[in-house]
Amino acid sequence: xxxxxxxxxxxxxxxxxxxxxxxxxxxxxxxxxxxxxxxxxxxxxxxxxxxxxxxxxxxxxxxxxxxxxxxxxxxxxxxxxxxxxxxxxxxxxxxxxxxxxxxxxxxxxxxxxxxxxxxxxxxxxxxxxxxxxxxxxxxxxxxx
Numbered sequence: 231x232x233x234x235x236x237x238x239x240x241x242x243x244x245x246x247x248x249x250x251x252x253x254x255x256x257x258x259x260x261x262x263x264x265x266x267x268x269x270x271x272x273x274x275x276x277x278x279x280x281x282x283x284x285x286x287x288x289x290x291x292x293x294x295x296x297x298x299x300x301x302x303x304x305x306x307x308x309x310x311x312x313x314x315x316x317x318x319x320x321x322x323x324x325x326x327x328x329x330x331x332x333x334x335x336x337x338x339x340x341x342x343x344x345x346x347x348x349x350x351x352x353x354x355x356x357x358x359x360x361x362x363x364x365x366x367x368x369x370x371x372x373x374x
Contacts, residue, residue: 231273236340238266238331269322272344277316284323294341313349332368339372
């Protein structure tokens with residue numbers, strides 16, 4: 231089982247400059263990573279399962295579950311990968327939800343990095359960022 235920090239970020243400035251064709255906000259921002267973090271415990275399982283120390287964040291609606299499910303759908307089957315195995319991710323939530331610290335996005339990015347390793351996908355940073363971009367602007371920042 232892997233135990234991985236999912237760090238927070240603080241926006242130093244944030245300006246919404248419009249929306250793209252998908253309806254996502256276009257941002258002009260800068261931020262700094264901080265030492266505060268959630269902690270993800272990630273291990274191989276029969277299916278994808280996400281649990282959290284905050285029970286309101288358990289299950290399929292969690293962004294971690296959504297990105298892992300999508301990653302498995304996209305890369306199964308890939309020769310040499312172990313994508314057919316699932317993952318159990320337990321999130322020890324230390325960052326407050328909806329506080330602008332990027333907690334959910336950081337959790338998702340950390341889970342993607344763990345899945346990339348445990349499933350043997352060997353995707354480089356550019357491929358992970360390309361995959362994660364539709365799920366929100368902050369996930370690629372945490373992958374980078």
